[in-house]
Amino acid sequence: MSALADAHAPPETLADHVRDQTGEDVFHCYQCGKCAAGCPLAAEMDYSPQQVLRLLQLGLPEVERELLGSLAIWLCLTCEQCVTRCPQQVDLPKIMDDLRRRSRERGLVHPRARDILKFHESFLSTVQRNGRLHEVSLIAQYKLRSGHLLQDVLVAPLLLLRGKLGILPEKIAGHDAVKRIFERAASGHEGAETHRHDGAGAEGQP
Numbered sequence: 001m002s003a004l005a006d007a008h009a010p011p012e013t014l015a016d017h018v019r020d021q022t023g024e025d026v027f028h029c030y031q032c033g034k035c036a037a038g039c040p041l042a043a044e045m046d047y048s049p050q051q052v053l054r055l056l057q058l059g060l061p062e063v064e065r066e067l068l069g070s071l072a073i074w075l076c077l078t079c080e081q082c083v084t085r086c087p088q089q090v091d092l093p094k095i096m097d098d099l100r101r102r103s104r105e106r107g108l109v110h111p112r113a114r115d116i117l118k119f120h121e122s123f124l125s126t127v128q129r130n131g132r133l134h135e136v137s138l139i140a141q142y143k144l145r146s147g148h149l150l151q152d153v154l155v156a157p158l159l160l161l162r163g164k165l166g167i168l169p170e171k172i173a174g175h176d177a178v179k180r181i182f183e184r185a186a187s188g189h190e191g192a193e194t195h196r197h198d199g200a201g202a203e204g205q206p
């Protein structure tokens, strides 16, 4: 393609980015609303699952920024109810996952989603360290990261007494394989970060 043609090429939209990263084409959605009708979190979301797709279809930078700063993308549970209902097999949880990643990269995480993000980070950290989830480590890390030191503090002793929580983590046989997955994910993320810093930087603070 010539430089002149490049200069006239439309800028990449968030929908393009989603398609490149997930293989999902948001234009397959014809706004029937079945996903929103079945979503267990739709009533709590600032944009319903159906609206999230419509906003992506618009391809307007300001609308995309609003979407990346929405609470809806962080409330999605990845339950896949919407996928099973969708006549077009649009994989919304996959799209939501990519929007969360993009939201974080651009520093647009919704203020009410910051604890959710801290929970995600704590969860992944304990899986990376032990090869599997260790609940006590998860709780401790989440409390330190979020600052909610006293939240549910009376519940933990009961769970420990009933043997529902293991004090020490158990290592799994495939721990090295799990570590390699994290290393590969981190190197991919660094590549994306380098690419991003060649272009636009973060727009806000998560």
Ligand code: SF4
Pocket (backbone or CB within 6 Å): 028, 029, 030, 031, 032, 033, 034, 035, 036, 049, 050, 053, 085, 086, 087, 088, 089, 090, 092
């Ligand atoms: S169910 Fe599928 S086609 Fe219907 S609005 Fe939701 S994503 Fe779009």
Ligand code: SF4
Pocket (backbone or CB within 6 Å): 035, 038, 039, 040, 041, 042, 049, 075, 076, 077, 078, 079, 080, 081, 082, 083, 092, 093, 096
């Ligand atoms: S996967 Fe997310 S968007 Fe889809 S129904 Fe579940 S919570 Fe709602």
